[in-house]
Each structure stands twice: as C-alpha cells, then as structure tokens.
Amino acid sequence: MRAILAAVSVLALASACQPQAPAAPAAIAPGPTAYTDLQKRLIEAKPGDKIELAAGTFDFTDGLSLDVDNVSVTGAGQGQTILSFKGQTGAGEGLLVTSNGVTLSDFTMQDSKGDGIKSKGSDGITFKNLTVEWTGGPLATNGAYGVYPVESKNVMIDGVTVRGASDAGIYVGQSENIIVRNSRAEFNVAGIEIENSTHADVYDNVATKNAGGILVFDLPNLPVMGGHSTRVFRNQIVENDTQNFAPPGNIVANVPTGTGLMLMANKNVHVFENTFDKNKTAHVMVIAYSSEYDDPTYNPLPRDFVIRDNTYGEGGNDPQGRLAPLAPALGGSLPAIVWDGVTRYGEKGDKTEEVRIVVREKPEVGFINLGLGTTPPDLTKAKPSTERLPDAQIEEPAAVAMPGKEGA
C-alpha cells in the first residue's frame, strides 16, 4: 500500500515537473466566428503575444483594433492570408492600432471602406510584407490611405505593396523617425507621402502608375507642422500616369497627373540616386504651399533642398494640371526639375527667408525656375529662368535608425 502511494506521488511529481511549454494558441482560421475570435484575441492580448492568422480569405464586416503594446499580428503570407472588408458596415478603417511596439506582417488587406491600416500615436510600429489594396482598381470611392501611421514615431514600413488608395498608398503624417523601404506603391493618387513629419528615409521603393509617385509635404492648420529632414533615395519613380482620381477638396487632388516627386513647403529634403522615367508632367516639382490659409505659424516655402545624382529618362513631355498653361511658352514641355521660384509669403508677400534649392546634377539635366516670387502665385507673372541657384553646403540628415533594431 505504502509502495503504491509512493509510486503515485512520484508519478504526480514527475508529471508536475514535466517541462511543458504552454501551448501557443492556434492560428485563427477563416469562418463564421473569425471576426469575434480575432478581435477578442486583439483585446485580451498580453504584451509579447504573437497572434497568427491562417491562410485563407477572411470576410469581415467591421473594423479591427489593437490597443495592447508589443503584440505582433502575422499571417501566412501576402496573398495567402486575405482580410477582405468588402462587406464592411462599421469603423473608419480596416485595422486601427493605438499601442506601441506593434508588428504587422505577412497578410493582405482588401477593400476597406475607409483607410486600410492606421496607427495613431504609436511608438514603434512595423508594417512588414503586407499588401493593402482596393480590388476594383483606382476609384474615388476607394479608401483614402492604405498604410497610415499618424502622430507616431519609430515607424518602419518594409516590403509593403499598396494599390488603389484614393489619397496616398503609403502615408506617414505628423510622425517622426520613419523608414519606408523595399515597398511598392501603384495605382494610387499619391504613391508614397511623407507629410508634416521629421526624419524620414524613403529608399529602395518603386512608385509607379500613380498620379504622383512620391510626395513630401508640409501643410498648415495641423497640430504637428514644420516637417524637415527627409531623404528620398534609390527609388524607382517611373511611369506615374494614372489620371488623378482623388475626391476634390483633398490636397492630393491638386497633384498633376504624371508627377514623379513633388516637394511642397518643408525643410532639409535630400533627393539622390533615384531613377525617374516617363513622368509626363515633371520628374521633380518643388513648390510652395499655394492655397489660402490662416495660420501665422506656418512657413509655406521649401527650404534647404538638395537634388543630386539622380537618373532621368524621358518626361515632362505632356504636362498636366495647373502648370500645363506654362508649357507652350517653354516649347511644350517641362524640364526634369521644376521650381516655382516662390521666396516670399504672408498676407503682404513680405515674409521670407533664404531659400536654398541645390541642384547638383549633370549639366544636361533640365531645370526651370518659374520665378513666381510670392504665394499664392499668379501664373501670369511667371518669369522663367533655366539658371540653377548657387550650390550650397546643406548638411544631409543622418540615416534613420529604429531604436534597438538594425537601421538603414
């Protein structure tokens, strides 16, 4: 009897001591309870959790949200795990992230009614190997932004494809410390947009078949202004020829179809080693913010820009939008680099500061200064000149690195 008891207790001890790793929760699979299963997991996640999505198509009718730090959401691969929001009836986006240290990877999101994936106020947000697309092609009824970090910092966008956004495919707004790389933006109004943000590196991306390839903007009347220190390099910015389909009223509705890179207001932007080709309005456009605004703290001028060592193919041969009327006087086409020549602003046009636009390109690369002088510009007062501004030493911002991770 005693022996039996002893044996039982040894067995009990042995089984209690068996090192058993807690079973990882199974990947969530498509099905009638998938939405509730996933949203519950997102709500009840603990920091460090990895939430897996199985292959297959998930049909969701409501938006998802994550508000727990240090959680990753991973699918079985782009085109394998598909989150379809075609039947969405609620929420302003497909997935909203409001926590820190979040990684989203390896899935496709389709047809969200509003934005695709938004992160707001996140410190540490990684979008890796994702596709966000609207499957009906470029339509004004598509959602505004595909990948949409805003008021966030330490933003990594790597290996992401966005198609069909009615504003910007990859849009980073009012954020700091940003990398956008190895990504593809096509058939959007704007391919990639960095807006009212600081310290952004945009490199090794392909922006094609958008109305405008890449935009770097600074806009008034926003909580975060004074965008600066962005580098745009080694990108393929080619064949951006999709007719602008943005709903009027939005700033990107003003981007002329066929623009390669548009730089508006902002400070200390460096553009180098990119390949531009077949952008029919212009490859590079540098302009002041030209709409009326009421914001005394805002500077609408582009300042301290360096454009160097890029490769330019054909382009500017069929200018669209508001600069089109100038083309006939310039022989019907615009050169590779167009600057509006605005150096003064304010109600009386008397506010200014030194505007340095450095073009360090081969002599045959075309440049025009439209000499518009003040904003809002009056195109009838253009004084075009092909003379480049004096060269200047403008220090390039250091490479952006993510804290605790490999950087550029």
Added chain:
Amino acid sequence: MNRPPPLHPSPQGGGGARRTVRAFLGIAVACVLAACTAEQGPHASIILADDAAPKLSDYGFFATPNAGAAVSEGVRPYDLVNALFSDHAAKHRYVYVPKGQSAKYDPNNVFDFPVGSVLIKTFAFAPDMRDPALNERWIETRLLIHKQEGWVAYPYIWNAGQTEAIYAPVGGKQTIETITPDGQPITINYAIPNRNQCKECHQTGKELIPIGPKARNLNHVGPAGVNQIADWTERSILTGAPADLPTVPAAFGDGALEDRARAWLDINCAHCHKADGGASNSGLFLDWHETDPTGWGVHKRPTAAGRGSGDNMFVIEPGHPEQSILLYRMDSTEPGVVMPELGRTVIDPHSIELIREWIAAMPKQTQ
C-alpha cells in the same frame, strides 16, 4: 435610509409594490444562502479587481435579483444637458463614488473622480420611442471604472429575459425595430462597441477618460428633480463646486443658434475632435472652448478625409451648408464617410437641421 426609486418600468408594466416585495424576498433568500455575510450594495473588491466581472449583477450596483431595476444605495441617476446621438437609444446614467470619498470639481474638464468610482450607462429601446418608457428593453450597459491604474471600460449585453447582462469585451450587433421620436418606423443595425472602441471615443492623450460628467453638462435639473451639481454636492459625490457654475445651452432649446450648434458639436464630436483626442491629427477641434473659427472648421481644408470630403473644399463653407464637409459627413451612414465613425448607423434629422441652419446663417465669404 434613502430608498432608491425604481428607475425603469418593468417590461411587463407590473406594479412597483409587487416588484418591491419580490425584491425583498430575493434579498431574504440571498441572505439565507450566503448566511447574510455578503455586504449589500456595490462591492469594492469586484469594482477594483484586475478583470471584468462576468455578470453585471456581480458588482451590486442594482438591487438583486432583478438587476437593472433599482439601484443600490450610493448609486445615483443623472443625465446630461445634451446627449450624444446614439441611433435614438434611450440612456440611463448612474454615478457611484465610494462612500466617504468625493469627486473634485473642475470648471472645464471631467471631475476628478476617486479610485473606485464607476459611471454606469444603460442603452435601451422601446417599441415606440415616442413613448420610450413603455415596454423598454435594455440592450447594453457600459461601465467606466476608475481602477488603481486608471479608467477602464467594460461592455455588458443584456439577456433576452432582461434578468442579467453578460460581459462582452468584443461588443456585438443587434437589429432593433422601433419607431423614432418623429414617428418613423426604423430598423437599426445597432452596434455595441468593443472595449477598444470604448477607448477610441473616451481617449485623452493615452488615457481613457469619461466624457459626460463635466460641470457644464451636469448643471441642470436631472432625473431626480433637483439641480445635479447641488444634488451631488449634498450627497458628497462632489466637492469643491462654486456658486457660479458654467452652463451650456440645450442644443434643441431656446438659446442663440451659434451657441446651440457649438453645444451640439461639443457633446457629439469633441470627444475625438480635440487637441488630445482620437482625431487630433485632423486639426479640427469642436470642443466648447475652441476660440479659433478655423479650428472649428470655417474655411478649414480637410486633412485626411478622403472621400469623406464629398468633393467639398472646406469643413465649413459659411453660408453654404451644402458645400460643407461637416454636414456631408453627418448626413451619411457609409463607413469611411460617416461621422462620428462609431456609435451612429442612422441619420438624425434634428441634428442635421441644427447644423444646416447654423452654417446657412453664417455670412458668406468670397474666396
């Protein structure tokens, strides 16, 4: 002892006296079962636990067993001068502050409630909202609990028998057939928010914060028939209220048009559209204290509206409601366009009329 008044008519419309007897019998039975050791009324240990209680009745906010029919001692009903439009739902609000403690008065912001405080809000529909008390059914009860580490939001959904509400972190959807206060039959795909969605509206910076209990919203005669600030002060729910209190006009009352419109925007929009709210990045600030017309939308261009712009240039084009994004988004139920993004799936004609009238009355500006 203050006997709390019954707050809801029973679904069967039965007599209050009979229910009171039943309730006493219930308490008696409960006492026998628990040997009368269980403390009546809200339970601090459950309120302050790490996790949500599985059932609403676990907290003891309402007299058992018929949870939701009458409140426990210390739980006080209140309402707001103006309420967020939530698909015509009726709302029943209650405040609970732990005995011996008080919320501290603030002239502008939500009162500073002590840890252990709870704000309780039940959403309900009647078959005909022209008579919302007749055969009312509770759909959901939302709790905002001030835990040690901050406020949390817990949604509870009522069962079919109206005897219990069950914790529902993922929220849910219910089809409601009713008749609007204007007499229109309507089918509502009513959305019960999940916990994250609770926070999307209740966000100030990174914190979850209540929205309603501010001096200006409470400063009127509430459901108990007395001025609520005075009532809360008398009951020690609130301390530090001065004699001179801020006010906000009833949006559909008699005040000046602009004040009423701004009051409506304050309670319906400003929980997100404020400098530290969920929509901070829009730069559109609709709170009562905003002083810059551009801030509340006059000739302000959209930031991230996308197709929500409805092809309009400005949030508000003075004199032209039909060209104003603000109204366009109020007049839609389509995700990606509709504002607020959460909590409204049908159009409220009265709100639209108010904002339309306000924008139409603004002097036209030439561009």
